[in-house]
Amino acid sequence: MLTKTSFQGKLTKTENLFIPFVVAGDPTPELTVEYAKRLQDEGADILELGVPYSDPLADGPTIQRAAQRALKAGMSLRKAIQLVPKLREAGVEIPVVIFTYYNPVMQIGHEALFDMLEENGAEGVLIPDLPYEESEEIRELAEARNIEFISLVAPNSDQRIQRIAESAKGFLYCVSTLGVTGERNEMSAEALSFIKRVKEYSQVPVAVGFGVSSYDHVKLVNEHADGVIIGSKIIRIIEDGLEKIKNGETEQALNDFSSSISTLIKG
Amino acid sequence: MLQVFPDIKGRFGDFGGKYVPETLMGPLQELEEALDQALEDPAFHEEYHHVLKEYSGRPTALTYADKMTDYLGGAKIYLKREDLNHTGAHKLNNAIGQALLAKRMGKEKIIAETGAGQHGVASATVAAKFGLECKVFMGEEDIRRQELNVFRMKLLGAEVVPVTSGNGTLKDATNEAIRYWVANCEDHFYLIGSVVGPHPYPRMVRDFQRVIGDESRRQFMEREEALPDRIFACVGGGSNAMGIFYPFLEDDVELIGVEAAGKGVHTPEHAATLTKGTPGVIHGSKTYLMQDENGQITEPYSISAGLDYPGIGPEHAHLFQTKRVRYESITDQEALDALKLLTVKEGIIPAIETAHALAQAFKEAPKMSEDETILINLSGRGDKDMATLMEHFQEEVE
Ligand SMILES: Cc1ncc(COP(=O)(O)O)c(C=O)c1O
Numbered sequence: 001m002l003t004k005t006s007f008q009g010k011l012t013k014t015e016n017l018f019i020p021f022v023v024a025g026d027p028t029p030e031l032t033v034e035y036a037k038r039l040q041d042e043g044a045d046i047l048e049l050g051v052p053y054s055d056p057l058a059d060g061p062t063i064q065r066a067a068q069r070a071l072k073a074g075m076s077l078r079k080a081i082q083l084v085p086k087l088r089e090a091g092v093e094i095p096v097v098i099f100t101y102y103n104p105v106m107q108i109g110h111e112a113l114f115d116m117l118e119e120n121g122a123e124g125v126l127i128p129d130l131p132y133e134e135s136e137e138i139r140e141l142a143e144a145r146n147i148e149f150i151s152l153v154a155p156n157s158d159q160r161i162q163r164i165a166e167s168a169k170g171f172l173y174c175v176s177t178l179g180v181t182g183e184r185n186e187m188s189a190e191a192l193s194f195i196k197r198v199k200e201y202s203q204v205p206v207a208v209g210f211g212v213s214s215y216d217h218v219k220l221v222n223e224h225a226d227g228v229i230i231g232s233k234i235i236r237i238i239e240d241g242l243e244k245i246k247n248g249e250t251e252q253a254l255n256d257f258s259s260s261i262s263t264l265i266k267g
Numbered sequence: 268m269l270q271v272f273p274d275i276k277g278r279f280g281d282f283g284g285k286y287v288p289e290t291l292m293g294p295l296q297e298l299e300e301a302l303d304q305a306l307e308d309p310a311f312h313e314e315y316h317h318v319l320k321e322y323s324g325r326p327t328a329l330t331y332a333d334k335m336t337d338y339l340g341g342a343k344i345y346l347k348r349e350d351l352n353h354t355g356a357h358k359l360n361n362a363i364g365q366a367l368l369a370k371r372m373g374k375e376k377i378i379a380e381t382g383a384g385q386h387g388v389a390s391a392t393v394a395a396k397f398g399l400e401c402k403v404f405m406g407e408e409d410i411r412r413q414e415l416n417v418f419r420m421k422l423l424g425a426e427v428v429p430v431t432s433g434n435g436t437l438k439d440a441t442n443e444a445i446r447y448w449v450a451n452c453e454d455h456f457y458l459i460g461s462v463v464g465p466h467p468y469p470r471m472v473r474d475f476q477r478v479i480g481d482e483s484r485r486q487f488m489e490r491e492e493a494l495p496d497r498i499f500a501c502v503g504g505g506s507n508a509m510g511i512f513y514p515f516l517e518d519d520v521e522l523i524g525v526e527a528a529g530k531g532v533h534t535p536e537h538a539a540t541l542t543k544g545t546p547g548v549i550h551g552s553k554t555y556l557m558q559d560e561n562g563q564i565t566e567p568y569s570i571s572a573g574l575d576y577p578g579i580g581p582e583h584a585h586l587f588q589t590k591r592v593r594y595e596s597i598t599d600q601e602a603l604d605a606l607k608l609l610t611v612k613e614g615i616i617p618a619i620e621t622a623h624a625l626a627q628a629f630k631e632a633p634k635m636s637e638d639e640t641i642l643i644n645l646s647g648r649g650d651k652d653m654a655t656l657m658e659h660f661q662e663e664v665e
Contacts, residue, residue, distance in 0.1 A: 054563040055438070055549070057445055058288040064432065076561035102286055103548045104562030129286045129548070133276065156293035156452070164289075178290050178450055 006204070007095035007123040007148055007170060013045055014205050017171065017227025018218075018265055020234050021048040021099065021209075023066040024083050025075030027242060032083060034254055035238065036092045042261045044094055046171070047087075048126065048229065051080045051100035058128045062232040065239070077104040077113075084120040097124035097150055097170070105130075110138060114145045124148035124170050132164050142169070154178065155194045165201035173229060174198050174208045176221075195224045215267040233264065272582065277466020278553075280588060282581035285465040287551040291445075294452040299467045301372045306474065311367065318363050319478065322396065323353040325360075327479075329486035330645075334612040335629075342496065342635035344628065346645040347483050347511060350617065354388050356647030357479060357507045358460060362389035364475030366397050369456035376400040378451075379458045380444040382409055382437030382503065383573035383620065384416025385647055386460030391425035401425040404444040407435035409572045416651050434566045437503075437576045441550050461504025462580030465551030469509075469580050476510025483642060484514050495642035497521040497631065501624040502594070503538075503573045505580035507646040512592060521593065524583060525627045527569035528596035538567035539596040540579040541587045549578035555587070570599040570655065571619040573647075597623040603659055605629055606649065618647035619655065 020039045024032050036047055052067035052075050059067070077100050084096050098117065105113050105127060117125060125147060130138065132151065142149035148170030153161055155178060165172055176191045199206050208221045209229030221228045237260045241253030272279040285295060305311040319325040328351060332344040349357040362379075369377055377399050381387030387403040394401030403420055407429050410417050420427050428447075433439035441463075448457040462469040462476075487495055498515060500508035502524040512522045529537035537543065544555040549564060557565045557577040569575040586592040597605075602619055605626035610616045617625060621644075628643045635641070649656065 054433075054565075055442055057442060057551075058290075058449070060446070071563065076563075078561070101548075103556075103558070103564070106547055106553075107545075107558070107560070107562035128288050129551070131285060131287065131289055131292050133292075134284055134286060152289040154288075154290040154293070157289060158293055160292065175288075175290060178452060 007046070008146060010095045010123060011046065015226045016222050017045045017205055017207055018043050019046045019048060019171070019207050019227055019229040020044050021050055021229060021231035022234060022238070023050040023052050023063065023070045024080035025052060025070035025073045026066040026235070026238065027069050027245065028073050029075070029079070029083055029086070031245070033086050033090045035257060036087050037090050038254060038258045039261060040092050040094055042258060042265060045227070046095045046097060047092065048097045048099050048231070049080060049083070051075070051077045051098065051104060053101040053104065056101060060232060062235050066235045077108060078116070081116045081120045081122060084122045088121060095123040097126050097148070098122050099126045099128070102127050102130045110141055114141050114147060117147050118145055122147070124150055126150040126173065128152065132160065139167070153198055155190065161198060162201050165198050166203065168202055168204050171205045171207045171227065172198065172202045174206050174225065175210045176208050177211055192224055199225070215264055218265060219267070230264070234261070237261065272585065273466060273470050277470070279469070279582045279585035281546070282553050282584040283466055283469060284553050285551060286548045286553065287465045288449060290449050291452065291465070291551070294448070295465055295467070297372070301368060302467055302471050305368055305371055311371070315364055315367055318367070319360065323359050323363065324351060325478065326482045326486070327351045329483065329490060331490070332613050335609065338612055339629060339632045341633040341637065342639040342641045343637070344632055345487070345495065345640065345642045346615070347479060347642060349479060349507065349644060349646050350615070350648035354385070354392050355650060356385040356389070356618065357476060357510060358386045358389040359392065360478055360510070361460065361472050361475040361506060362386070362393045362458060365456070365458045365471070366393035366399065369399065369458065370397055372456065374454060374456035376455045377458045378402045378404065378444055378447055378455055379460060380404045380437065380440040381460060382406070382440065382575060383571065383618070384409065384413040384420065384651060385573060387420050387425070387427070388416050388423070390458050390460070391420040391423035394425060395423050402428055402447070404428045404430055404440040404447070406430045406433070406437060406440045409436055409440070412655060413572055413651060414654060436567070436572065438564065438567070438578070445550065461506040462509045462582060463504040463550055463552060463578060469552065469582055472506050473509040473513055473582065476506050477513045479507065479510035479644065480512065480514035483511060487642065491640055493640070494518055494520050496635070496639040497523060498642045498644070499523045499525060499624045499628040500644040501525050501574060501620050501646060502579060502583060503576050503620060504578070505583045507644050509580060509582055511644040516591065522591065523627060524592050524594045525623045526594060526596040527571060527574035527623055528598040529568040529570070531598055532596055536568035537596070538569040538574050538576060540577060541583065541594040542596045544577070546584070552581045554581040554584040555579055570602065571623070573618070573620040574623065595627050597626040601626040607660065615645070616649035617645055618649050619652045621646045
């Protein structure tokens with residue numbers, strides 16, 4: 001299931017993967033580095049580093065708010081990629097996947113994007129508004145540069161599920177429910193049978209995202225899939241600490257962050 | 268011979284496509300199949316044209332603007348009177364087509380985005396007419412400046428959902444409508460108001476608006492025994508312009524799309540997407556848009572809510588790149604002046620959106636010869652703009 005080239009050999013597990021999502025620069029680039037370190041300490045296997053975007057079509061209000069904070073702090077695709085070496089300096093060793101909408105990529109250019117990913121040591125890229133049909137060139141470039149292009153599959157992907165799953169690289173991002181990102185309280189029977197179908201075709205670990213927001217949820221997903229992707233819930237935990245950070249109690253806020261993440265992942 | 272656009276990938280040359288989250292690929296496929304079937308079904312065409320005639324009052328008139336022509340002294344000026352449609356703008360043509368398609372697909376709930384409120388009103392109207400449930404997403408700023416249309420939508424039984432993100436204008440309303448559709452695509456039909464969005468929307472809206480150009484062509488031939496020399500239309504997303512241009516694309520007719528220059532294209536406050544923008548992706552489609560150097564979409568500005576949009580339909584981007592259509596831009600003030608002029612000369616109060624097309628045509632007409640002709644798409648009437656017009660003209664008329 002795993003190959004030597006998965007995330008350049010840096011992903012060593014194939015189940016119970018914990019894949020957190022944070023927005024680069026929310027609320028500052030320095031704090032993003034701190035959160036990433038804490039997430040690794042709590043067992044994160046891959047980090048999804050989100051690039052804030054003015055018009056994030058696939059995102060609900062929580063991630064929209066994070067993007068606004070990060071944009072205000074001056075974050076961009078270029079700067080987010082350049083944050084990767086700072087993560088490494090701080091001891092973050094897990095693979096980093098850059099999550100970005102397509103328009104900023106188009107402005108930098110496909111070749112230049114992969115040059116930057118390579119130079120800065122990011123192992124993957126995920127573009128939520130670049131479906132299979134539009135991504136051929138980028139997928140080929142990713143393959144040539146040994147960078148994982150992460151694909152998404154949704155419950156209504158129907159006949160496309162097989163094609164997407166079979167060509168997936170790194171891990172396959174399984175969107176558990178229709179809708180934008182955000183926390184949800186339950187998982188339907190259909191969602192579970194959908195995950196089962198995806199797993200039949202996928203050569204790489206299948207991770208479930210969109211709505212994972214509690215320990216029970218994490219446990220349930222891990223019984224059926226190979227891992228969880230958690231975004232909005234983590235951003236909410238970050239938001240809980242913003243007041244403390246503003247009051248200069250950053251260390252306390254980071255400790256609270258760690259213990260909330262621990263509760264979320266380990267119960 | 269012009270190539271047939273869009274191609275099977277939904278592209279008009281370099282532009283168009285489907286840049287959407289995976290969850291929308293299924294619904295877009297379903298829509299495309301239903302649309303293809305409908306357009307091949309003579310019964311669908313018959314029903315669509317029947318509703319246009321009996322309910323919307325088509326064909327709309329072609330009016331010779333004799334007083335304006337005399338006043339400007341140059342080309343003869345004709346107006347295609349889309350303001351005479353039921354609900355007062357071209358928007359209803361498209362709303363009728365899509366509502367009939369929604370019904371065919373068995374979808375009982377529609378959602379729509381709106382800027383000026385004209386598409387929202389058109390959607391609320393067809394929802395009432397065809398017994399559909401209707402939710403309209405509208406930016407807070409637009410809710411403020413188009414108060415009358417907000418009330419009209421509510422009176423028609425639609426729910427108006429205020430959108431607070433961004434500047435609270437059309438771009439933000441469209442984001443929110445798409446997000447809602449992603450979550451509710453199984454039983455909701457997204458009724459887009461212009462030739463924007465992912466494939467097959469730009470093509471579908473164009474095909475439901477081409478009736479403007481088809482009628483114009485017939486009426487113009489009857490009246491002048493020739494085609495017009497120039498056709499002018501304002502461009503927000505670009506639906507009234509595509510509607511009137513499309514049947515003339517292969518003819519020797521000069522086509523001019525007019526964008527909103529707001530406070531001037533040399534200021535940051537404008538919505539002149541082709542004049543000042545660059546290629547990128549917005550609302551699921553590769554096209555021109557207004558953005559900063561990092562690829563973040565910037566906030567547009569125009570006095571007219573219907574043109575206050577940082578993108579443009581992908582087919583326009585293609586027609587711009589291939590130079591088949593010439594694109595110009597007109598400021599708030601120029602549009603207001605043209606609006607006032609048409610009002611006093613012809614007794615027709617146009618929408619502020621439409622006034623942008625008028626202003627450009629009025630600039631060019633005096634430089635043309637008397638045996639040349641101009642056709643302007645009078646996309647809508649100005650009733651919805653009275654509050655804005657009062658701010659500008661109250662003192663002048665007292
Ligand atoms: C009267 C009128 N004209 C033009 C427009 C601009 O839209 P489009 O460019 O799609 O025709 C609008 C939009 O609300 C409108 O109400």
